[in-house]
Amino acid sequence: MGRIDLSIVIPVKNEEENLGELISRLSTTVNSMNLTHELIFVTDINRDRTYEILKESNKKDPRIKTVKLSNGFGQYTAIMAGLNNTFGNAVVIMDGDLQDYPEDIPKLYNKMKEGFDVVYGIKQKKNDTFIRNFFSKSFWKILNRFSDYDIELNSGMFRILSRRVADELKKFNEKQILLTGLISITGFPTTKVEVTSGRRIRGNTKYSFFQQFNMAINALLSFSTKPLRIISFCGLIVAVFSFLILCVVFIEKIFYQGDVPGWTTIVVLISLLGGVQLFALGIVGEYIGRIFIETKDRPLYIIEDKIGDFSSELLIPDTELFEKKLHTS
Template sequence: MTSLSVVVPAYNEGEGLREFQRRVAAVFDTLDLDCSVLYVDDGSRDDTWSVMESLRAADGRVATLKLSRNFGKELALTAGLDHVDADAVVVIDADLQDPPELIADFVAKWREGYDVVYGTRASRAGETAFKKFTSAAFYRVMERMTDLPIPRDTGDFRLMSRRAIDALKQLRERQRFMKGLFTWVGFPQASIVYDRDPRFAGDSKWNYWRLWNFALEGITSFSSFPLRLATYVGVVAALVAFVFGIVVFAKALIFGDPVRGYPSLMVVVLFLGGVQLMALGVIGEYLGRTYVESKQRPLYLIDRHHPPRSGDR
Protein backbone atom coordinates (compact mmCIF):
# COMPACT_ATOMS: atom_id res chain seq x y z
CA MET A 1 0.00 0.00 0.00
CA THR A 2 1.23 3.51 -0.82
CA SER A 3 2.57 5.25 2.28
CA LEU A 4 2.65 8.83 3.54
CA SER A 5 4.71 10.19 6.45
CA VAL A 6 4.37 13.60 8.09
CA VAL A 7 7.50 15.06 9.72
CA VAL A 8 6.88 17.59 12.51
CA PRO A 9 9.92 19.33 14.09
CA ALA A 10 9.04 20.91 17.43
CA TYR A 11 10.78 23.02 20.06
CA ASN A 12 8.76 23.88 23.20
CA GLU A 13 5.45 23.14 21.45
CA GLY A 14 3.89 20.90 24.12
CA GLU A 15 0.91 23.18 24.56
CA GLY A 16 -0.41 22.70 21.03
CA LEU A 17 0.66 19.19 20.04
CA ARG A 18 -2.53 17.43 21.11
CA GLU A 19 -4.67 19.69 18.93
CA PHE A 20 -2.23 19.23 16.07
CA GLN A 21 -2.44 15.44 16.40
CA ARG A 22 -6.25 15.57 16.50
CA ARG A 23 -6.37 17.48 13.23
CA VAL A 24 -3.70 15.49 11.42
CA ALA A 25 -5.30 12.20 12.52
CA ALA A 26 -8.61 13.38 11.05
CA VAL A 27 -6.82 14.00 7.75
CA PHE A 28 -5.25 10.52 7.85
CA ASP A 29 -8.70 8.98 8.24
CA THR A 30 -9.78 10.50 4.91
CA LEU A 31 -6.78 9.24 2.90
CA ASP A 32 -6.45 5.82 1.28
CA LEU A 33 -2.80 5.69 2.28
CA ASP A 34 -0.71 4.01 4.96
CA CYS A 35 -0.18 7.16 7.05
CA SER A 36 2.18 7.95 9.92
CA VAL A 37 3.53 11.01 11.67
CA LEU A 38 7.03 11.51 13.10
CA TYR A 39 7.40 14.12 15.84
CA VAL A 40 10.96 15.42 16.30
CA ASP A 41 11.76 16.99 19.67
CA ASP A 42 14.57 19.49 19.08
CA GLY A 43 15.83 19.61 22.67
CA SER A 44 12.68 21.16 24.12
CA ARG A 45 12.68 22.49 27.69
CA ASP A 46 8.96 22.08 28.36
CA ASP A 47 6.80 18.94 28.30
CA THR A 48 7.01 18.50 24.51
CA TRP A 49 8.64 15.06 24.72
CA SER A 50 6.20 13.66 27.27
CA VAL A 51 3.28 14.91 25.18
CA MET A 52 4.78 13.25 22.09
CA GLU A 53 5.11 9.98 23.97
CA SER A 54 1.50 10.15 25.15
CA LEU A 55 0.37 10.72 21.57
CA ARG A 56 2.37 7.67 20.48
CA ALA A 57 0.77 5.57 23.22
CA ALA A 58 -2.69 6.63 22.03
CA ASP A 59 -2.16 6.25 18.26
CA GLY A 60 -0.11 3.51 16.60
CA ARG A 61 0.61 5.77 13.63
CA VAL A 62 2.78 8.10 15.72
CA ALA A 63 6.57 7.86 15.92
CA THR A 64 8.84 10.03 18.06
CA LEU A 65 12.44 11.18 17.76
CA LYS A 66 14.32 13.10 20.45
CA LEU A 67 17.58 14.91 19.66
CA SER A 68 20.32 15.08 22.28
CA ARG A 69 20.04 18.89 22.46
CA ASN A 70 18.63 21.85 20.56
CA PHE A 71 20.26 21.75 17.11
CA GLY A 72 17.88 24.22 15.44
CA LYS A 73 14.89 23.70 13.20
CA GLU A 74 16.84 23.05 10.00
CA LEU A 75 18.77 20.15 11.52
CA ALA A 76 15.73 18.82 13.39
CA LEU A 77 13.91 18.75 10.08
CA THR A 78 16.87 16.96 8.49
CA ALA A 79 16.83 14.35 11.26
CA GLY A 80 13.13 13.73 10.68
CA LEU A 81 13.58 13.31 6.94
CA ASP A 82 16.45 10.88 7.55
CA HIS A 83 14.20 8.67 9.69
CA VAL A 84 11.11 8.26 7.53
CA ASP A 85 10.68 5.71 4.78
CA ALA A 86 7.52 6.45 2.83
CA ASP A 87 6.46 7.04 -0.76
CA ALA A 88 5.69 10.67 0.07
CA VAL A 89 6.70 12.89 2.99
CA VAL A 90 4.99 16.04 4.23
CA VAL A 91 6.93 18.65 6.24
CA ILE A 92 4.86 20.87 8.52
CA ASP A 93 5.40 22.92 11.69
CA ALA A 94 3.63 22.05 14.94
CA ASP A 95 2.22 25.54 15.60
CA LEU A 96 -0.86 25.01 13.34
CA GLN A 97 -0.18 28.14 11.31
CA ASP A 98 -0.09 25.82 8.31
CA PRO A 99 -3.39 23.86 8.21
CA PRO A 100 -2.92 20.05 8.22
CA GLU A 101 -6.16 19.77 6.23
CA LEU A 102 -4.21 20.99 3.19
CA ILE A 103 -2.28 17.70 3.16
CA ALA A 104 -5.12 16.07 1.20
CA ASP A 105 -4.69 18.71 -1.54
CA PHE A 106 -0.93 18.09 -1.55
CA VAL A 107 -1.52 14.36 -2.03
CA ALA A 108 -3.88 15.04 -4.94
CA LYS A 109 -1.22 17.15 -6.68
CA TRP A 110 1.42 14.51 -5.98
CA ARG A 111 -0.74 11.89 -7.66
CA GLU A 112 -0.88 14.14 -10.72
CA GLY A 113 2.88 13.58 -11.09
CA TYR A 114 4.52 16.38 -9.09
CA ASP A 115 7.48 15.46 -6.91
CA VAL A 116 7.30 18.58 -4.74
CA VAL A 117 4.08 20.33 -3.75
CA TYR A 118 4.57 23.43 -1.60
CA GLY A 119 2.21 25.85 0.10
CA THR A 120 2.37 29.52 -0.90
CA ARG A 121 1.00 31.98 1.66
CA ALA A 122 -1.63 34.38 0.33
CA SER A 123 -1.97 35.98 3.77
CA ARG A 124 -0.25 35.66 7.16
CA ALA A 125 -2.64 36.14 10.06
CA GLY A 126 -1.29 37.02 13.49
CA GLU A 127 1.97 38.59 12.28
CA THR A 128 3.06 42.21 12.47
CA ALA A 129 3.22 44.41 9.38
CA PHE A 130 6.98 44.77 9.87
CA LYS A 131 7.51 40.99 9.92
CA LYS A 132 5.40 40.57 6.79
CA PHE A 133 7.40 43.30 5.06
CA THR A 134 10.80 41.87 6.01
CA SER A 135 9.71 38.36 4.98
CA ALA A 136 8.53 39.56 1.58
CA ALA A 137 11.73 41.58 1.14
CA PHE A 138 13.88 38.57 2.00
CA TYR A 139 12.34 36.36 -0.68
CA ARG A 140 12.71 39.09 -3.28
CA VAL A 141 16.33 39.75 -2.34
CA MET A 142 17.08 36.02 -2.57
CA GLU A 143 15.41 35.96 -5.96
CA ARG A 144 17.77 38.63 -7.29
CA MET A 145 20.96 37.47 -5.58
CA THR A 146 20.84 33.80 -6.61
CA ASP A 147 20.14 31.80 -9.72
CA LEU A 148 17.96 29.48 -7.65
CA PRO A 149 14.23 30.10 -8.21
CA ILE A 150 13.16 29.95 -4.55
CA PRO A 151 9.36 30.43 -4.54
CA ARG A 152 8.14 33.66 -2.97
CA ASP A 153 6.18 33.62 0.29
CA THR A 154 6.80 29.91 0.76
CA GLY A 155 7.97 28.20 3.93
CA ASP A 156 8.85 24.59 4.73
CA PHE A 157 5.25 23.33 4.47
CA ARG A 158 5.33 20.94 1.52
CA LEU A 159 5.05 17.37 0.24
CA MET A 160 8.02 15.61 -1.35
CA SER A 161 8.12 12.34 -3.28
CA ARG A 162 10.45 9.49 -2.42
CA ARG A 163 12.94 10.34 -5.14
CA ALA A 164 13.01 14.01 -4.09
CA ILE A 165 13.70 12.96 -0.48
CA ASP A 166 16.44 10.57 -1.62
CA ALA A 167 18.05 13.40 -3.60
CA LEU A 168 17.81 15.75 -0.60
CA LYS A 169 19.53 13.18 1.64
CA GLN A 170 22.64 13.45 -0.51
CA LEU A 171 23.09 17.08 0.56
CA ARG A 172 24.90 16.85 3.91
CA GLU A 173 26.16 20.40 4.43
CA ARG A 174 26.26 21.43 8.10
CA GLN A 175 24.80 24.93 7.86
CA ARG A 176 21.53 24.31 6.10
CA PHE A 177 18.97 26.57 4.49
CA MET A 178 16.21 24.05 3.83
CA LYS A 179 14.04 26.26 1.63
CA GLY A 180 16.94 26.57 -0.77
CA LEU A 181 17.78 22.86 -0.61
CA PHE A 182 14.16 21.92 -1.31
CA THR A 183 14.33 24.00 -4.48
CA TRP A 184 17.85 22.94 -5.45
CA VAL A 185 16.94 19.26 -5.90
CA GLY A 186 14.60 20.22 -8.73
CA PHE A 187 12.01 17.76 -10.13
CA PRO A 188 8.48 18.83 -11.12
CA GLN A 189 7.05 21.21 -8.53
CA ALA A 190 3.61 22.72 -7.97
CA SER A 191 2.20 25.36 -5.64
CA ILE A 192 -1.01 25.48 -3.62
CA VAL A 193 -2.03 28.91 -2.34
CA TYR A 194 -3.53 29.15 1.15
CA ASP A 195 -4.18 31.60 3.98
CA ARG A 196 -1.85 31.12 6.94
CA ASP A 197 -3.48 31.03 10.38
CA PRO A 198 -2.14 32.57 13.62
CA ARG A 199 -0.33 30.32 16.08
CA PHE A 200 -2.65 27.99 17.99
CA ALA A 201 -0.65 28.20 21.22
CA GLY A 202 2.64 29.52 22.59
CA ASP A 203 4.97 32.13 21.17
CA SER A 204 7.10 32.17 18.06
CA LYS A 205 10.71 31.07 18.59
CA TRP A 206 11.84 33.33 15.75
CA ASN A 207 12.67 36.80 17.06
CA TYR A 208 14.09 39.44 14.73
CA TRP A 209 17.70 38.65 15.63
CA ARG A 210 17.24 34.97 14.73
CA LEU A 211 15.42 35.92 11.55
CA TRP A 212 18.31 38.22 10.58
CA ASN A 213 20.83 35.42 11.12
CA PHE A 214 18.56 33.04 9.20
CA ALA A 215 18.51 35.48 6.29
CA LEU A 216 22.32 35.68 6.32
CA GLU A 217 22.43 31.88 6.36
CA GLY A 218 20.21 31.69 3.29
CA ILE A 219 22.14 34.31 1.35
CA THR A 220 25.59 32.91 2.10
CA SER A 221 24.42 29.34 1.40
CA PHE A 222 23.26 30.00 -2.13
CA SER A 223 24.94 33.18 -3.32
CA SER A 224 28.43 34.64 -3.64
CA PHE A 225 26.94 38.05 -4.45
CA PRO A 226 28.06 39.66 -1.13
CA LEU A 227 31.68 38.85 -2.01
CA ARG A 228 31.23 40.37 -5.45
CA LEU A 229 29.53 43.41 -3.91
CA ALA A 230 32.48 43.91 -1.54
CA THR A 231 34.78 43.92 -4.59
CA TYR A 232 32.60 46.49 -6.37
CA VAL A 233 32.46 48.73 -3.30
CA GLY A 234 36.24 48.53 -2.95
CA VAL A 235 36.78 49.47 -6.59
CA VAL A 236 34.36 52.40 -6.35
CA ALA A 237 35.94 53.61 -3.11
CA ALA A 238 39.41 53.46 -4.69
CA LEU A 239 38.23 55.42 -7.74
CA VAL A 240 36.57 58.07 -5.59
CA ALA A 241 39.72 58.41 -3.46
CA PHE A 242 41.87 58.67 -6.60
CA VAL A 243 39.69 61.36 -8.17
CA PHE A 244 39.51 63.25 -4.89
CA GLY A 245 43.32 63.14 -4.63
CA ILE A 246 43.71 64.58 -8.14
CA VAL A 247 41.25 67.39 -7.36
CA VAL A 248 43.08 68.31 -4.14
CA PHE A 249 46.47 68.24 -5.87
CA ALA A 250 45.22 70.36 -8.81
CA LYS A 251 43.66 72.98 -6.52
CA ALA A 252 46.87 73.26 -4.50
CA LEU A 253 49.05 73.46 -7.62
CA ILE A 254 46.95 75.83 -9.75
CA PHE A 255 45.11 77.99 -7.26
CA GLY A 256 47.43 77.74 -4.33
CA ASP A 257 44.61 76.48 -2.05
CA PRO A 258 45.97 75.03 1.13
CA VAL A 259 45.26 71.32 1.54
CA ARG A 260 42.76 70.86 4.33
CA GLY A 261 44.26 68.76 7.04
CA TYR A 262 42.75 66.86 9.93
CA PRO A 263 38.98 66.93 9.10
CA SER A 264 39.35 65.77 5.50
CA LEU A 265 41.99 63.20 6.47
CA MET A 266 39.76 61.71 9.15
CA VAL A 267 36.79 61.49 6.76
CA VAL A 268 38.85 59.60 4.18
CA VAL A 269 40.46 57.29 6.74
CA LEU A 270 37.15 56.43 8.43
CA PHE A 271 35.40 55.88 5.10
CA LEU A 272 38.05 53.58 3.71
CA GLY A 273 38.42 51.82 7.08
CA GLY A 274 34.69 51.16 7.18
CA VAL A 275 34.71 49.75 3.66
CA GLN A 276 37.62 47.47 4.51
CA LEU A 277 35.99 46.20 7.70
CA MET A 278 32.75 45.52 5.82
CA ALA A 279 34.64 43.53 3.18
CA LEU A 280 36.51 41.59 5.87
CA GLY A 281 33.19 40.82 7.59
CA VAL A 282 31.73 39.42 4.38
CA ILE A 283 34.84 37.32 3.77
CA GLY A 284 34.67 36.16 7.40
CA GLU A 285 31.10 34.90 6.92
CA TYR A 286 32.16 32.67 4.07
CA LEU A 287 35.39 31.62 5.77
CA GLY A 288 33.41 30.67 8.88
CA ARG A 289 31.14 28.45 6.80
CA THR A 290 34.18 26.73 5.31
CA TYR A 291 35.62 26.20 8.80
CA VAL A 292 32.41 24.59 10.07
CA GLU A 293 32.14 22.31 7.03
CA SER A 294 35.79 21.25 7.32
CA LYS A 295 35.28 19.82 10.82
CA GLN A 296 32.84 17.22 9.46
CA ARG A 297 30.89 16.90 12.70
CA PRO A 298 27.61 14.93 12.64
CA LEU A 299 24.59 17.02 11.67
CA TYR A 300 22.74 15.95 14.82
CA LEU A 301 22.81 13.38 17.63
CA ILE A 302 19.83 11.27 18.69
CA ASP A 303 18.78 10.64 22.27
CA ARG A 304 15.78 8.39 21.62
CA HIS A 305 13.84 7.09 18.62
CA HIS A 306 10.54 5.26 18.92
CA PRO A 307 9.00 4.04 15.63
CA PRO A 308 5.26 3.64 15.11
CA ARG A 309 3.68 0.72 16.96
CA SER A 310 3.17 -1.34 13.78
CA GLY A 311 0.76 -3.75 15.41
CA ASP A 312 -1.71 -0.93 16.14
CA ARG A 313 -1.58 0.82 12.76
Protein backbone atom coordinates in the same frame (compact mmCIF):
# COMPACT_ATOMS: atom_id res chain seq x y z
CA MET B 1 3.35 -3.10 7.91
CA GLY B 2 4.48 -3.29 4.30
CA ARG B 3 4.42 -0.19 2.15
CA ILE B 4 3.98 3.34 3.45
CA ASP B 5 2.28 5.80 1.09
CA LEU B 6 2.82 8.96 3.09
CA SER B 7 5.20 10.20 5.78
CA ILE B 8 4.55 13.48 7.58
CA VAL B 9 7.46 15.19 9.33
CA ILE B 10 6.66 17.79 12.00
CA PRO B 11 9.35 19.54 14.09
CA VAL B 12 7.94 20.53 17.49
CA LYS B 13 9.36 22.28 20.53
CA ASN B 14 7.37 23.31 23.60
CA GLU B 15 4.09 22.67 21.77
CA GLU B 16 2.22 20.97 24.62
CA GLU B 17 -0.80 23.23 24.10
CA ASN B 18 -1.10 22.44 20.38
CA LEU B 19 -0.12 18.77 20.16
CA GLY B 20 -3.49 17.25 21.05
CA GLU B 21 -5.39 19.19 18.41
CA LEU B 22 -2.58 18.79 15.86
CA ILE B 23 -2.45 15.00 16.20
CA SER B 24 -6.24 14.70 16.12
CA ARG B 25 -6.60 16.81 12.97
CA LEU B 26 -3.67 15.07 11.26
CA SER B 27 -5.04 11.61 11.99
CA THR B 28 -8.54 12.53 10.84
CA THR B 29 -7.26 14.08 7.62
CA VAL B 30 -4.84 11.32 6.61
CA ASN B 31 -7.21 8.51 7.57
CA SER B 32 -9.81 10.04 5.26
CA MET B 33 -7.29 9.79 2.39
CA ASN B 34 -7.12 5.99 2.76
CA LEU B 35 -3.33 6.00 2.68
CA THR B 36 -0.89 4.00 4.75
CA HIS B 37 1.02 6.64 6.67
CA GLU B 38 3.29 7.58 9.54
CA LEU B 39 3.51 10.77 11.57
CA ILE B 40 7.10 11.55 12.56
CA PHE B 41 7.56 14.26 15.17
CA VAL B 42 11.06 15.61 15.78
CA THR B 43 11.84 17.35 19.04
CA ASP B 44 14.77 18.09 21.34
CA ILE B 45 14.85 19.82 24.74
CA ASN B 46 11.42 20.94 25.92
CA ARG B 47 10.31 22.94 28.92
CA ASP B 48 6.84 21.38 28.93
CA ARG B 49 5.24 17.95 28.42
CA THR B 50 5.73 17.82 24.65
CA TYR B 51 7.91 14.69 24.78
CA GLU B 52 5.66 12.92 27.27
CA ILE B 53 2.58 13.59 25.13
CA LEU B 54 4.35 12.15 22.11
CA LYS B 55 5.20 9.01 24.10
CA GLU B 56 1.59 8.61 25.14
CA SER B 57 0.40 9.16 21.56
CA ASN B 58 2.62 6.35 20.27
CA LYS B 59 1.06 3.93 22.76
CA LYS B 60 -2.38 4.81 21.38
CA ASP B 61 -1.32 4.77 17.73
CA PRO B 62 2.02 3.18 16.67
CA ARG B 63 1.95 5.23 13.47
CA ILE B 64 2.78 8.29 15.60
CA LYS B 65 6.54 8.22 16.02
CA THR B 66 9.13 10.56 17.52
CA VAL B 67 12.79 11.30 16.94
CA LYS B 68 14.29 13.07 19.96
CA LEU B 69 17.52 14.97 19.40
CA SER B 70 19.98 15.42 22.25
CA ASN B 71 20.25 19.20 21.80
CA GLY B 72 18.71 22.13 19.99
CA PHE B 73 20.27 21.82 16.52
CA GLY B 74 17.71 24.07 14.81
CA GLN B 75 14.43 23.61 12.97
CA TYR B 76 15.88 22.74 9.56
CA THR B 77 18.27 20.22 11.08
CA ALA B 78 15.36 18.67 12.97
CA ILE B 79 13.47 18.31 9.68
CA MET B 80 16.49 16.62 8.11
CA ALA B 81 16.58 14.20 11.03
CA GLY B 82 12.94 13.43 10.36
CA LEU B 83 13.49 13.00 6.61
CA ASN B 84 16.31 10.57 7.26
CA ASN B 85 13.91 8.39 9.24
CA THR B 86 11.00 8.35 6.79
CA PHE B 87 10.00 5.42 4.61
CA GLY B 88 7.06 6.98 2.81
CA ASN B 89 6.84 7.22 -0.96
CA ALA B 90 5.82 10.83 -0.41
CA VAL B 91 6.82 13.11 2.46
CA VAL B 92 4.94 16.10 3.85
CA ILE B 93 6.85 18.72 5.84
CA MET B 94 4.90 21.09 8.04
CA ASP B 95 5.17 23.20 11.20
CA GLY B 96 3.66 22.03 14.46
CA ASP B 97 2.04 25.28 15.60
CA LEU B 98 -1.18 24.82 13.58
CA GLN B 99 -0.37 27.70 11.26
CA ASP B 100 -0.15 24.98 8.61
CA TYR B 101 -3.57 23.35 8.34
CA PRO B 102 -3.53 19.52 8.27
CA GLU B 103 -6.73 19.72 6.20
CA ASP B 104 -4.66 21.12 3.30
CA ILE B 105 -2.54 17.96 2.96
CA PRO B 106 -4.96 16.39 0.42
CA LYS B 107 -4.50 19.49 -1.77
CA LEU B 108 -0.75 18.95 -1.84
CA TYR B 109 -1.07 15.22 -2.41
CA ASN B 110 -3.62 15.51 -5.21
CA LYS B 111 -1.54 18.15 -6.98
CA MET B 112 1.49 15.89 -6.71
CA LYS B 113 -0.43 13.13 -8.50
CA GLU B 114 -0.43 15.37 -11.58
CA GLY B 115 3.26 14.56 -12.01
CA PHE B 116 5.12 16.97 -9.73
CA ASP B 117 7.91 16.07 -7.32
CA VAL B 118 7.55 19.12 -5.10
CA VAL B 119 4.32 20.91 -4.26
CA TYR B 120 4.52 23.73 -1.77
CA GLY B 121 1.78 25.69 -0.09
CA ILE B 122 1.49 29.38 -0.79
CA LYS B 123 -0.42 31.64 1.58
CA GLN B 124 -2.26 34.79 0.58
CA LYS B 125 -0.82 36.48 3.62
CA LYS B 126 1.02 35.57 6.79
CA ASN B 127 -0.94 36.13 9.96
CA ASP B 128 1.96 37.52 11.94
CA THR B 129 2.45 41.00 13.33
CA PHE B 130 3.04 43.85 10.89
CA ILE B 131 6.72 44.07 11.87
CA ARG B 132 7.34 40.31 11.44
CA ASN B 133 5.54 40.31 8.09
CA PHE B 134 7.55 43.32 6.95
CA PHE B 135 10.90 41.78 7.84
CA SER B 136 9.85 38.42 6.40
CA LYS B 137 8.92 39.96 3.03
CA SER B 138 12.09 42.06 3.01
CA PHE B 139 14.20 38.99 3.78
CA TRP B 140 12.79 36.90 0.92
CA LYS B 141 13.07 39.78 -1.54
CA ILE B 142 16.72 40.36 -0.63
CA LEU B 143 17.45 36.63 -0.74
CA ASN B 144 15.89 36.25 -4.19
CA ARG B 145 17.78 39.32 -5.34
CA PHE B 146 21.15 37.85 -4.40
CA SER B 147 20.53 34.13 -4.68
CA ASP B 148 20.82 32.05 -7.83
CA TYR B 149 17.56 30.26 -6.92
CA ASP B 150 14.07 31.76 -6.69
CA ILE B 151 12.07 31.20 -3.52
CA GLU B 152 8.40 32.14 -3.54
CA LEU B 153 7.25 34.89 -1.19
CA ASN B 154 4.82 33.66 1.50
CA SER B 155 5.93 30.07 0.97
CA GLY B 156 6.81 28.47 4.27
CA MET B 157 7.91 24.96 5.11
CA PHE B 158 4.54 23.39 4.28
CA ARG B 159 5.10 21.15 1.23
CA ILE B 160 5.07 17.61 -0.09
CA LEU B 161 8.10 15.86 -1.61
CA SER B 162 8.38 12.75 -3.74
CA ARG B 163 10.59 9.94 -2.49
CA ARG B 164 13.34 10.78 -4.94
CA VAL B 165 13.50 14.40 -3.73
CA ALA B 166 13.67 13.24 -0.11
CA ASP B 167 16.49 10.84 -1.03
CA GLU B 168 18.41 13.57 -2.86
CA LEU B 169 18.14 15.87 0.16
CA LYS B 170 19.83 13.21 2.26
CA LYS B 171 22.95 13.62 0.13
CA PHE B 172 23.49 17.20 1.27
CA ASN B 173 25.95 17.32 4.16
CA GLU B 174 25.82 21.05 4.84
CA LYS B 175 25.81 22.17 8.46
CA GLN B 176 24.28 25.58 7.70
CA ILE B 177 20.93 24.49 6.28
CA LEU B 178 18.22 26.41 4.47
CA LEU B 179 15.94 23.55 3.48
CA THR B 180 13.76 25.55 1.09
CA GLY B 181 16.90 26.51 -0.80
CA LEU B 182 18.19 22.94 -0.96
CA ILE B 183 14.85 21.78 -2.34
CA SER B 184 15.12 24.44 -5.05
CA ILE B 185 18.59 23.17 -5.96
CA THR B 186 17.29 19.65 -6.70
CA GLY B 187 15.50 21.08 -9.73
CA PHE B 188 12.72 18.50 -9.94
CA PRO B 189 9.26 19.50 -11.30
CA THR B 190 7.75 21.90 -8.81
CA THR B 191 4.46 23.72 -8.45
CA LYS B 192 2.37 25.43 -5.79
CA VAL B 193 -1.14 25.40 -4.40
CA GLU B 194 -2.88 27.96 -2.24
CA VAL B 195 -3.29 26.86 1.36
CA THR B 196 -4.99 28.29 4.42
CA SER B 197 -3.09 30.98 6.27
CA GLY B 198 -3.40 29.94 9.89
CA ARG B 199 -2.62 31.88 13.03
CA ARG B 200 -0.89 30.69 16.17
CA ILE B 201 -3.57 30.63 18.85
CA ARG B 202 -1.72 28.93 21.69
CA GLY B 203 1.92 29.14 22.73
CA ASN B 204 4.67 31.47 21.58
CA THR B 205 6.78 31.57 18.46
CA LYS B 206 10.15 29.85 18.77
CA TYR B 207 11.92 32.41 16.56
CA SER B 208 13.04 35.67 18.12
CA PHE B 209 14.00 38.63 15.95
CA PHE B 210 17.72 37.87 16.36
CA GLN B 211 17.20 34.22 15.44
CA GLN B 212 15.35 35.29 12.31
CA PHE B 213 18.11 37.77 11.49
CA ASN B 214 20.73 35.05 11.93
CA MET B 215 18.74 32.73 9.66
CA ALA B 216 18.51 35.49 7.05
CA ILE B 217 22.29 36.04 7.06
CA ASN B 218 22.90 32.29 6.92
CA ALA B 219 20.49 31.89 4.00
CA LEU B 220 22.06 34.75 2.06
CA LEU B 221 25.64 33.54 2.50
CA SER B 222 24.78 29.88 1.90
CA PHE B 223 23.24 30.41 -1.52
CA SER B 224 25.20 33.24 -3.06
CA THR B 225 28.71 34.60 -3.58
CA LYS B 226 27.30 37.92 -4.74
CA PRO B 227 28.19 39.69 -1.44
CA LEU B 228 31.85 39.02 -2.28
CA ARG B 229 31.33 40.51 -5.71
CA ILE B 230 29.69 43.55 -4.14
CA ILE B 231 32.78 43.98 -1.96
CA SER B 232 34.96 43.96 -5.07
CA PHE B 233 32.66 46.47 -6.74
CA CYS B 234 32.69 48.74 -3.68
CA GLY B 235 36.47 48.51 -3.58
CA LEU B 236 36.61 49.59 -7.22
CA ILE B 237 34.24 52.51 -6.55
CA VAL B 238 36.28 53.69 -3.57
CA ALA B 239 39.51 53.40 -5.59
CA VAL B 240 38.05 55.46 -8.45
CA PHE B 241 36.67 58.02 -5.99
CA SER B 242 40.06 58.31 -4.26
CA PHE B 243 41.83 58.71 -7.61
CA LEU B 244 39.46 61.52 -8.60
CA ILE B 245 40.13 63.31 -5.32
CA LEU B 246 43.86 62.89 -5.95
CA CYS B 247 43.44 64.46 -9.42
CA VAL B 248 41.51 67.40 -7.97
CA VAL B 249 44.17 67.97 -5.32
CA PHE B 250 46.95 67.71 -7.90
CA ILE B 251 45.28 70.21 -10.26
CA GLU B 252 44.57 72.59 -7.39
CA LYS B 253 48.17 72.48 -6.23
CA ILE B 254 49.96 72.66 -9.60
CA PHE B 255 47.79 75.02 -11.61
CA TYR B 256 46.27 77.28 -8.98
CA GLN B 257 49.07 77.24 -6.42
CA GLY B 258 46.44 76.86 -3.75
CA ASP B 259 46.77 75.32 -0.35
CA VAL B 260 44.58 72.29 -0.16
CA PRO B 261 43.07 71.84 3.29
CA GLY B 262 44.20 68.41 4.32
CA TRP B 263 42.97 67.37 7.72
CA THR B 264 39.27 67.17 6.88
CA THR B 265 39.93 65.33 3.63
CA ILE B 266 42.29 62.86 5.28
CA VAL B 267 39.95 62.14 8.18
CA VAL B 268 36.95 61.61 5.90
CA LEU B 269 38.89 59.33 3.56
CA ILE B 270 40.38 57.29 6.39
CA SER B 271 36.98 56.88 8.03
CA LEU B 272 35.38 55.91 4.73
CA LEU B 273 38.06 53.42 3.82
CA GLY B 274 38.13 52.03 7.36
CA GLY B 275 34.39 51.47 7.35
CA VAL B 276 34.45 49.80 3.93
CA GLN B 277 37.35 47.55 4.96
CA LEU B 278 35.70 46.47 8.21
CA PHE B 279 32.46 45.73 6.39
CA ALA B 280 34.34 43.75 3.75
CA LEU B 281 36.30 41.83 6.37
CA GLY B 282 33.07 41.02 8.17
CA ILE B 283 31.53 39.47 5.07
CA VAL B 284 34.69 37.56 4.19
CA GLY B 285 34.88 36.42 7.82
CA GLU B 286 31.35 35.04 7.61
CA TYR B 287 32.28 32.95 4.59
CA ILE B 288 35.50 31.76 6.23
CA GLY B 289 33.58 30.89 9.40
CA ARG B 290 31.24 28.70 7.38
CA ILE B 291 34.18 26.98 5.72
CA PHE B 292 35.66 26.39 9.19
CA ILE B 293 32.43 24.82 10.45
CA GLU B 294 32.02 22.62 7.39
CA THR B 295 35.61 21.32 7.50
CA LYS B 296 35.15 20.10 11.08
CA ASP B 297 32.77 17.49 9.65
CA ARG B 298 30.81 17.21 12.88
CA PRO B 299 27.58 15.19 12.81
CA LEU B 300 24.58 17.21 11.70
CA TYR B 301 22.60 16.04 14.73
CA ILE B 302 22.67 13.49 17.53
CA ILE B 303 19.64 11.31 18.23
CA GLU B 304 19.00 10.72 21.91
CA ASP B 305 15.93 8.52 21.57
CA LYS B 306 13.35 7.17 19.16
CA ILE B 307 9.75 6.32 19.91
CA GLY B 308 8.09 3.88 17.54
CA ASP B 309 9.18 1.30 14.99
CA PHE B 310 11.68 2.71 12.50
CA SER B 311 12.74 -0.68 11.16
CA SER B 312 13.59 -0.41 7.46
CA GLU B 313 12.96 -4.15 7.11
CA LEU B 314 9.34 -3.60 8.01
CA LEU B 315 8.89 -0.38 6.08
CA ILE B 316 10.11 -0.97 2.53
CA PRO B 317 8.71 1.71 0.20
CA ASP B 318 7.85 0.56 -3.31
CA THR B 319 8.73 3.75 -5.17
CA GLU B 320 8.12 2.33 -8.64
CA LEU B 321 4.62 1.21 -7.72
CA PHE B 322 3.92 4.61 -6.19
CA GLU B 323 5.08 6.36 -9.37
CA LYS B 324 2.60 4.24 -11.34
CA LYS B 325 -0.14 5.19 -8.89
CA LEU B 326 0.68 8.87 -9.35
CA HIS B 327 0.37 8.74 -13.11
CA THR B 328 -2.60 6.40 -13.34
CA SER B 329 -4.73 8.05 -10.65
